[in-house]
Amino acid sequence: MNKHERVKMALEHKEPDKVPTISPMDVQKYVYDVLETPVPDNITKYFKNPFISKIVDITAPILNKIGGLEKDFRNFFVNKMAADVKMGFDASWNIYANIFRLKDSTCMTDIFGRIYKIVEDRWGNMETPSYIDGMFKTPEDFKRFKKKEWEAHPEMMYKFNVYIKERFGNDIYLFGSHLFGLFEQAWQPFGFPTFARLIMKERGFMEEVIEYNKQWYLKCVDASADAGLPGIIYSDDMAFKSGPMLNPKMMDDLFGDALREITGRAHKKGVKIVIHSCGNNKLLLPYFISWGFDGHHALEPTAGVDIGEFRKEAGHKLSFLGHLDIAHVLSYGTREDVFENVKDSIKKAGEGGGLILGPTNSHSDIRVQNLRWMMEAIDEFGRYPLSL
Amino acid sequence: MKESVLAVQKAVIELDIDGITGVIQRCLDDGISSEEIVQDGMSKGLTAVGDKFEEGEYFLADLVMSGEVVKEGMVLLEDKIDPDKTVKKGKVILATVKGDIHEIGKSIVGMMLSASGFEIIDLGVDVSPDKIVETVKQTGATLIGLSTLLTTMVGSIKDTVDAIAEAGLREKVKIAIGGACTSEQLADEMGADAYGATAVQAVKIFEDMLAAH
Numbered sequence: 001m002n003k004h005e006r007v008k009m010a011l012e013h014k015e016p017d018k019v020p021t022i023s024p025m026d027v028q029k030y031v032y033d034v035l036e037t038p039v040p041d042n043i044t045k046y047f048k049n050p051f052i053s054k055i056v057d058i059t060a061p062i063l064n065k066i067g068g069l070e071k072d073f074r075n076f077f078v079n080k081m082a083a084d085v086k087m088g089f090d091a092s093w094n095i096y097a098n099i100f101r102l103k104d105s106t107c108m109t110d111i112f113g114r115i116y117k118i119v120e121d122r123w124g125n126m127e128t129p130s131y132i133d134g135m136f137k138t139p140e141d142f143k144r145f146k147k148k149e150w151e152a153h154p155e156m157m158y159k160f161n162v163y164i165k166e167r168f169g170n171d172i173y174l175f176g177s178h179l180f181g182l183f184e185q186a187w188q189p190f191g192f193p194t195f196a197r198l199i200m201k202e203r204g205f206m207e208e209v210i211e212y213n214k215q216w217y218l219k220c221v222d223a224s225a226d227a228g229l230p231g232i233i234y235s236d237d238m239a240f241k242s243g244p245m246l247n248p249k250m251m252d253d254l255f256g257d258a259l260r261e262i263t264g265r266a267h268k269k270g271v272k273i274v275i276h277s278c279g280n281n282k283l284l285l286p287y288f289i290s291w292g293f294d295g296h297h298a299l300e301p302t303a304g305v306d307i308g309e310f311r312k313e314a315g316h317k318l319s320f321l322g323h324l325d326i327a328h329v330l331s332y333g334t335r336e337d338v339f340e341n342v343k344d345s346i347k348k349a350g351e352g353g354g355l356i357l358g359p360t361n362s363h364s365d366i367r368v369q370n371l372r373w374m375m376e377a378i379d380e381f382g383r384y385p386l387s388l
Numbered sequence: 389m390k391e392s393v394l395a396v397q398k399a400v401i402e403l404d405i406d407g408i409t410g411v412i413q414r415c416l417d418d419g420i421s422s423e424e425i426v427q428d429g430m431s432k433g434l435t436a437v438g439d440k441f442e443e444g445e446y447f448l449a450d451l452v453m454s455g456e457v458v459k460e461g462m463v464l465l466e467d468k469i470d471p472d473k474t475v476k477k478g479k480v481i482l483a484t485v486k487g488d489i490h491e492i493g494k495s496i497v498g499m500m501l502s503a504s505g506f507e508i509i510d511l512g513v514d515v516s517p518d519k520i521v522e523t524v525k526q527t528g529a530t531l532i533g534l535s536t537l538l539t540t541m542v543g544s545i546k547d548t549v550d551a552i553a554e555a556g557l558r559e560k561v562k563i564a565i566g567g568a569c570t571s572e573q574l575a576d577e578m579g580a581d582a583y584g585a586t587a588v589q590a591v592k593i594f595e596d597m598l599a600a601h
Contacts, residue, residue, distance in 0.1 A: 117489050117514070130489050130538075132513075192492050196453040200405050240493075241568045242441075242586050245448045279568070302569060327569055 003090040004230065007173040011231070011272045011294055013316040013354040019346055019382035020090035021375065022175075022297075022321050022358035024366060026080060026097075028125040033368045034083035042072050042126040044118050053105035060102040069108075072126075073097045074160070081168045087368070088375055091173040091356060093233055093297075094164060096157040096223075099179065100129060109135065111149040112180065113142070113189030121364030128362070134189040139198070139205045142189070153178075154219035161227030173231065175274075176224025178217070181236025182255050182262075183246070185213040199254070206254070214258035218265050225269035232266055232273040233297060239279030241303045248283050256291060263292030274321055278361060279303045285314045295319030300360045302327050308348035320349055321356040324374060331365035335373050342377035347388040357382070392418045393429045396461070400433025401440075403453045408461040422468040427505075430458050434503040438588035451587065452492070455499045476507040478598045479529035483515035485544035490537035493567060496587035497533060504591045506531075517544070517551035524557055530601055531594055534580070536567040542574060549579040562597035566590065 001009075001017040009016035024030060032039045043063075046052050056063065063069075077094060084092040099110045108116045108129045113136050116129035136142045161176050168174060180188070186209055187195035199206050224232050238244055244251065266273040274295030275288055280303040281296065288296055296318050299305045307323050314320075324330055329341045342357065349355050357378060359366060381388060395411040398404075415425045437454040440446040482498050484491050491513050498508045509527055511519060520532065532552075534545050545565055552558050564582040565575050575583035582593045 119487070119489075132489050192449075192452055193456055193495075196449050197405065197456050199449075200403065200453060200456070240448055243444070243447065247447050247450070250449075302571075 003171075004173050007091050007356060008230070008272075010353050010356050011274075011319050013319065013352055015353045015384040018384060019350055019378050020173075020356045021088075021378065022091040022356050023080075023084040023087070023089040023093055024326075024359040025093050025095065025362045026076070026128055027362045027364055027366050028076070028127070029121065029123060029364055030366050030368060030371070031076070031080045031083040034087050035079060039123070039125045040075070043068055044120075044126050045124070047105040047118065056102065056105040060104055064101045068102060069100050070098050073100065078164070078167075081164060081172070081174075085168060085171045087371060089172060089358070091175060091231070091358075092168070093175050093177060095177045095179060095235075096160045097179060098156060098160075099153065107132070111153065112185060113145055123364070125364070127364060131188060134187075134191040134194065136190045137194055139202060142209065150216065154216065154223045157220060158223035158227055161224055161229055165228045169228065174229045175231040175233045176227070176229040177233040177235055177276075178220045179235060181234050181275075182210055182213050182217060182258055183236050183238050183251070185217075186210055186254075199250075210254060210258055214261060217262055221262060221265045221269070221271075221273075225266060225271045230271060232271055233276050234262065234273055234293070235276040237279065238277045238284055239281045239303070241279055243280050243282070244284055245279075248287055251284070252287050252290075256287070259291040259293075263294075267292070274319065276322075280305055282310065282313060285310065285318065289314065289317045293318065295321050295354075295356075297321040298360050299323040301325045306348075307345055311349040316352055316354050319354040319356065322358050322360045323349075324357055324359055326359045326361055326363035326366055330359050330370045330374065331363055331367060333370060338370055338373040339377045339380070342374055343381045343388065346378075346381050346386065350382065350386055350388075353384075389428060390415075390418060390420060393420060393425065396425055396429030397433040397436065399461075400430055400454055400457050401436045403450060403457055405453070405457045405460050408457050409464055412461050412464050416464070416468075422465045425465060426462075426469065430461060431503040431505070434458065434500060435591075438500055438591070441586070441588050448492070448496075451496050451499075455496065458499070458503070477505045477595070478531055479507045479509060479527055480531040480533060480594060481509045481511060481520060481523050481527070481529045482533045482535070483511040483520055483548075484513040484535045484537075485541055485548060486514055486516050487541040487544050488536045488538045488567075489513040490567070491535070493537070493587055494533070494535040497535070497566065497584075497590040500587060500591050501533075501594060504595070506594060517548040520548055521551050521555045521557065524552065524561060525555070530561050531597055532561055532563045533590065533594070534563060534565045536565070536569060538569065542569060542578065545570075545574075545578040545580065553579075562601055564590070564593050564597065 006016040006020045100108045119130045272294045275293045276297040392415045399408045563580045565580045566584040572583045
């Protein structure tokens, strides 16, 4: 059975030959350890030099115009897919991430109105920039914001997806993805306190923002589906450790219809669409189903997620993707820890298909050796019919 | 308790951002002191909001919204509050640890603690251990709250605890940790005194630490 068949069967709640695997989202060290090459110098590595940082502070707009970061991000994600193939993953979570722009030598913005801090892992490699706040504090800020690059994004995403489909499409099941869904697009460019205030006081305006983002996200769906990618990961963190960030009924009220349109568009084009949401999403599971998603990715054990309870709650109306702990098991765990974690996950949620295992998210300390143990453990425990 | 003060509580609980200033003005017109409005009206309202969060009726956004309601109300009261009449339980230093810049949880903790009568010294995000040590020395604070969302930054908690110990201050302070990647086990491993699973639990945790000190 090939990788595409394996993943497709799992997503359709049929039992393939064994439980499939899905890669992490973005981890520099993992990628270059697998490819056995040094981590290339990102442009931001030079920003620590006080002289260069002063120049960057002044010339950031010019650097953005000449695509200062674009090459770094593009190269990284192409290399990531190469690493995912070499590692033997069945599915690759790939992202078109050319959205970041330099603000100065310490911060970035993105084309949607967010502000980030440039951060690095403990080996000095650049990590995904860390969100700090939104640029918009009033509806007028949003309306005034220049959206040319925002609106051009789906077309750029499509071209990238065509390239990766051609290069990697036969070797691995490709999930297309954009970084942010409708909820994150609604709150992050404003910051959470401003967002909370606006949904209380300017509900009509927030509904316009959601509608605008929905129309744009539909084009992102097309950008993956029309490029021939078989799956989409709709990435939209809706929960914390303590549960959903917003009352689920309010989440449904604000976003439900838009999300149904998005999943409907994917399905019309013959593409599966799963929702990635960190945290504990147990209260949102019925809504994920009603919104039309085929699966749920993340399922963080450190957020108190018991995949067995989630399976009881969702049955086989949702596939589960991810779930393997990154805080300890896939980063610092022993072979026994990894085997135990994989065995437990399969025992609780593998029967009848609908399970694709992998890191619950990205972590700079994820070790290649631990991922290899993960694959071995799936070979031992994850062959169908299961005998656990 | 006067009806007008109860109306302030109700406005906070019901997240009535449009009505809060009206009910506060009614209290002021009734001759109720600003301190009483804050303590019996807004603080008790926030406590009730925290209870609803613990019970699963309210969510993170509701906690943040209640903070916005209180902020809106405080605009009427700030210049009327007499600092001498405001008794503070204790000083709490709050910080998101070095390498991490997430602060929603920390801000909610600060809001809940402030409403309960603690004096908050919020050092912000990406705070070095040295800065925390320096602040303990300068302010005499005996309670510290450390927040981190990122698993990769938990080492900064240990660095902070170690720095406090090296400065000879460990016996003088109590340290609580919180954040998405933290746990009771992590608190033990890092040498902290307490762990809070939610921002709402912070009030009890800090009150217990104060009592134990």
